[in-house]
Amino acid sequence: MEKCPQCGFALNGDESVCPNCGYVLKSDGIASPPPPPTSSGNTEKNDRPLIPFADSSKGFVDRFLETVKLVIFSPRQFFSNYNFKSNIGMGILFAVIVGFISAVLNLVYQLVFNTSIYSIIARFGNIPVKDLQFQNAIGVFGGALSLIFVPIGIVIALFITSGIYHLLLMMVNGANEGFEDTFNVVAYTSAATLFAIVPFCGNVFGVIF
Amino acid sequence: MKFKLVRYEKGEINIPLIYFLVFSFSGLIAFALFRCGLLPTFKCQFKEFTGHPCPTCGTTRLVLSIFQFKIRDAFLFNPFMFVSGVIFGLWTLTGFLPLFFKKKLIVQFGKREKKVIVIIIAIMFLLNWAYLWIEGI
Structure with a gap:
């Protein structure tokens, strides 16, 4: 099963945007590059x-x-x-x-x-x-x-x-x-x-x- | 333990330099007050209640001895605080590295090293406290 590279949310495969975190999965048919390697804790803290x-x-x-x-x-x-x-x-x-x-x-x-x-x-x-x-x-x-x-x-x-x-x-x-x-x-x-x-x-x- | 000189990024806060300025400034004020006889004296509340010195007892007398340039006496009043002060002073001086070389000093410890250092500090701290009790400082 495909997973969102940002939050790990399970995907059906046809979404262009992750329904959980809003990460852009496909843009004009081109898959977006993987997110920068940050730990989930840091991302959460920066979002505060x-x-x-x-x-x-x-x-x-x-x-x-x-x-x-x-x-x-x-x-x-x-x-x-x-x-x-x-x-x-x-x-x-x-x-x-x-x-x-x-x-x-x-x-x-x-x-x-x-x-x-x-x-x-x-x-x-x-x-x-x-x-x-x-x-x-x-x-x-x-x-x-x-x-x-x-x-x-x-x-x-x-x-x-x-x-x-x-x-x-x-x-x-x-x-x-x-x-x-x-x-x-x-x-x-x-x-x-x-x-x-x-x-x-x-x-x-x-x-x- | 590794000492590393890494590139100082623009906009980064130079913490050692801030500490150098804060302590130099407060030290100068304290020295001026001491010279004028206006430096207030402090009494250790722990010693007042228990009759025994606390782990930091003697630090005020240590500083006053430094103001009188009696370095040996300063050390004897509280060796742990004296050595800590010297290490702290050296660390604050590293704040000048970004100014002149655009680099900053980083000290890296392994997990095991960190544990050993913490244990050594704790033992030194307790030995120092025992010394203060024995000497009646």
Whole structure:
């Protein structure tokens, strides 16, 4: 029995196109050349859709929100269905945006809660309010200044983390995909840091997630 | 184990060079902070809880010793991390091959070789940890 050279589907012999995978079997009476020698696994992986954030056909905000939604609410679907072979530049950009947002959120919470805590301490601790306000102002100023270094820190942390993960995967024969895949997985996982939106326990929950 | 120089394809990501740049940059920042006395100190949580060193204990002191150009002391703080760092540093330098020779270095292992290397690394790792415990690092 004749079989499709692409997917191995059993054929009657009179089809011009494989009914299973759409491979062109005969074109104007001339049989098409056999497909390039690729393993079925690779073909399947290359057919996977691009990560929404790396898909430039959509608006920037839309693809960012779609990716965040997928990572947080459908992680299994996201990490098994999408093609992580995309440019690592997009992964870096995603992680930097997400990390910067969570750093700003942390700073805002620090400002809000420190101010209230300081005012309570000043009221009950018999400490001049001005001294505490000055301490708080220095803390906030330092925090705001450190935001400049957040993107640099994120990029460094991304490379160190993904390097360690990839090395460990290589040791257990788990690094079947390239370094780009490991890097992108680590980069897109950073969406969990957005749990910082929840005060007090958000950061801890993000780490566990 | 085979070392091969293969043609570097245009558009390929030069991972060793990226790592060279990332670590050189962060190393320079850390050195500048160290010189200004602003480098924050880290405490190992494993050691805090158990009272014994973790397998990577001594790495911060290793880096600080390198900043003071005390290479022997750096090695003694954590030999495994020191040797790993040197191998990693040499690997990052291969990132310059595509720039000058349009070639990249590939290291190929056989299945058996890979197993042997993993076992050797695991033994070295455990021996190093034992050394850290004995020396109280």
